[in-house]
Amino acid sequence: MITAKIAEAGFSEDKPIIKNIFVESPRASVTLLLGESGSGKTTFLLSLTGVLKFLLNGYINGVVRIDDLNPLEMNDYLKLPSKIGFIMQDPEKQLVMPTPFDETVFTLQMKGYSEEEAVKRARELLEKAGLSNKINLHVENLSGGEKRKLSILLSIIHQPQILILDEPSASLDVEGIRMVREIIREYKEREDITVLIAEHKPVFYADLIDNAFIIEKTGSKPVALETLYKSSAVDVARHQCAEESENNGSFGDLVLETSGLDIGFDKPMIRNINLTVRRGEVLGILGPNGSGKTTLLKTIAGFYRPLTGEVRVGEGGRVFYVPQNPDLLFLFKTVEKELKETSKKTSFPVDELVELIPWYPSVRGFNPHWLSHGQRRWLSIVIAYAYSRGVILLDEPSTGLDYVRFNHLKRLISSLKKKGVSFLISTHDPRVVGEIVDKVYVIDSGRLIEVDKCRVVEEYYSRTGVPA
């Protein structure tokens, strides 16, 4: 079981990040941790495992117990890795060795296996996970889904009694979410386990949880499941598809067209792409991890060359690509400078850009890199708008956004749509498909196929195994 009574915790004594936390997860139960982005869920997990204290030199005033261990005591902290499995939000950051084989052997050696045993077991495990033909490839050559599979495999390689998951569904496709659900379900069937999930999209796990807590700036509180299921502030119910788009299906001129486009590197990932985007239209691109969604957006933006075919942009228009990690897009030291320089380059009035950012006065002097995740995303879209005024290409824009911030994103896209901006969005998120996009394309066996968006949303939930 897990018990945490934390009065305060943070990275430096005078700046607590979490306060008044009481979270209890009994043995043989699955507990859900909710809270908006930046509320301190991850800091709580780092406090719970002692990492905040012993690795990150933070401070924790309180008491923590994980089964019979006190992770805030050094001796118990050292024993903790054999007891817990921790699945992180981003598999990219969880993998530290160049190849899957080295990563697996290294993890097994950390768990106390001799090198000979580790080598033997690693081969067996990778074979079971379907990665036997990729054991010596550089990790960067694995698809996103394969990286996720590997990181999950490594987290539960020692059959831990306590499983902690930090936003496991962020950036995951249908198969990935189904895999995580299966693991939680398997754990739930055992009697000696405890599972703790911090998640923005509890809809994927709502049927599996036994209790829930919400973490806020002022403290934590338990949430009765009945209340949770009825809440409209939390993403706990299946999203319904908005059948009618705001424009009732009528859009402006053609602003982007691809014809006979093949994209990929050595060999085509997607063939014969014939897309048309009209002014004010929002198109969604769906597909499994590694199917070529990002490559398609980058090819349209000019980052990669098409293998064959062409991309035509409407007269006077421009495309602008906003990456999954907006940090790489910022070039200046303050938000104010970013907007002023953008205005200089694009001749777009700076006042109009400022108007699009409601929280601008409180952050104008901040370095853009230090804004919250949702604010960075917002700023990057505003910059994109100034540059393109035509088509904005958004790569997984809702990753890591809670429901409140997702609604902010939706509002921003909707207001830009009214100004005639079109969007091409690569996504896994049924919220985006159901509520933002007008038309959906799915990458299936190397082809881009238009599908009914409501059917996609419905299928998405049913394929992940989320009950109706």
Next chain:
Amino acid sequence: MQGCRGILFENRCSRMRKPSVSVVFIYALVLTSVALLLKDPHRLLPIVVFNVSLSLIAGLRKVWWLYLLILVASVGVFTNAIFFANTGPVVMDAGFLVVRENALKAFVTVTLRVALITGVGAFFVALFEPLEIIKGFTRELYMPASISLSLSYALRLLPLLRRDLEEIMFFRRQRGYRKRPLSFGELASTLSALLITGFERALWSGVSLELRGFRNYRPSHGVSFNICDVLIITALTAQLIYIVITR
């Protein structure tokens, strides 16, 4: 697998036995010292020919560029010799350039020394992948696990850094700036984006390692010799005997 040099790149390993990293490292270290100590070109030459051939046999495609660098470096060595050691009888007089015996001798000696150091270095590089070297150093030469982990992590990170840099350059161009940052301000903004992304990645990798039990990680140590090691030790001994008897 036991006879093979450990756990890395096992597919290749199972096809070909490799010597120990430590044995080849010591071989390279001893011959580098020989290159620095030996002054006679005629004694250096056979050793250079042997080791350069060895490295080319071990991996021509992997190390050819090292020899290209020697060609470039030899121009500098020659210029240096003309300026600082151009004394003794004239060997060549081309009007605008007079080459004397000591300049030629200095040029040949230094070039042979560089070639020998490059040869043994290239042999080492041709035989092992970077990760094998790191693992070999940890296992056989007792390099601390934290250092070997940092080096392995660097191999994991380099492609990511390259990818981030390519993206930043693309975004610069997309925003109407020159692709490559040249001014101080441009370099600072590029580096800050790279560092922030890299720092965040490193932080979470550290957390991941900690939660998987890195503090309990005890790498195995030991060397197991095979026939390749015996051949390398024999080659080293033969070259040392040659140096002694030709003194």
